[in-house]
Amino acid sequence: MPTLIGSVQRALRLLEAVGSHSEGAPAKQLAREAGLPLPTAYHLLRTLTHEGYLRREGGVFVLGDAAGRLAGGGLQQKRRSMILDSLAHFRDVVGAPVYFAVFREGEIEVVGVSDTPASPAVDEWAEFRATGHAHAIGQCLLAQLDEKTRKDYFDRHPVVAVTPYTVRDQRTFEGRIRSLGRMQPVTERQEYALGTVCAAIPITVGDVAATMAISLPLCQQERLLYVVDRLRSEVGALLSTLSFSISI
Structure with missing residues (x-):
């Protein structure tokens, strides 16, 4: 040895x-x-x-190439650790699971999630990237896209009912996001997972659509707007760390 x-x-x-x-x-x-x-x-x-x-x-x-991959992997892991550490901090501040996601290369990508055993994150029982119309993360990201990019997404991932509360068609979805104020939070109640309410806030990370989101059990839905407002007030300090995630 x-x-x-x-x-x-x-x-x-x-x-x-x-x-x-x-x-x-x-x-x-x-x-x-x-x-x-x-x-x-x-x-x-x-x-x-x-x-x-x-x-x-x-x-x-x-x-050689192998050395480059080794170095890149180390940097990637460091960046991911920074993101998860930051999300854990904000999870503790708001008292709810916190998610960070981006829209990259035509798909919804959840970069990091931080939760606790007492407040678990939503189970991905239906693939997040294919059900963007149903959850707050996807709704927030899709609302930031131009119509052409959004159409391309829906051509590959059509609107389908995930729960009885899910938006039923693309036209209804488009009407919903047009009614949103610029950079306003998106909320959804039981559209992706029964018994769960979620909210997401749009954030600017370079020219990439990104979002931070929280989820709560339905019995705590009265806390939803308070929690997301608390997250909005704190998120500015996190943006420099989250910007690293775009290259992960």
Whole structure:
């Protein structure tokens, strides 16, 4: 095990050395910078190249695609953790499950959810991305789109009854969103899940349609507007973190 750990440490030092040279560097220079004997450096460089972490071009070594994916994955995880931490904070502030979602590449995407055992999030019993007309998250996102983009969405995900309270057709849905004031919250009662009420607020993250939402059991529906107003008053402090999610 110590030998294996030592090999990993040496390989990581080589990767760091390669990463410090945008145009690449030869084996001898990399061995010197990593503090490794040249034969050891050659062996590790060949292994890292074989695995795709490095490429050899014109006698120098540069980072390969696998290294890029590794770095990107770490950054992605860091961003996602930041978002979830922020959502957890606001979950505690408003006392309800908090959701963050975006409309990306023609689809509704729930980026993060934060809830507690005592106040669980709504179960995704019908696919969120295909039922945007039924839940507050989707209604809020679709309301921010132009008619052409919205039509493209409904061509792929037609309006269907999810519960007895769901909007029945696209024309009715369009009438509903036209009646909304700009940047006003959207509320729905039992349209996606029986026994649940939800609200969502539109937020601006670059040029991407985004929303934050909350859900409550039907027996607490009198709290809905208070909770969403509390979320609106707090959300400004969260936007810098949420903007990271667009690239996740």
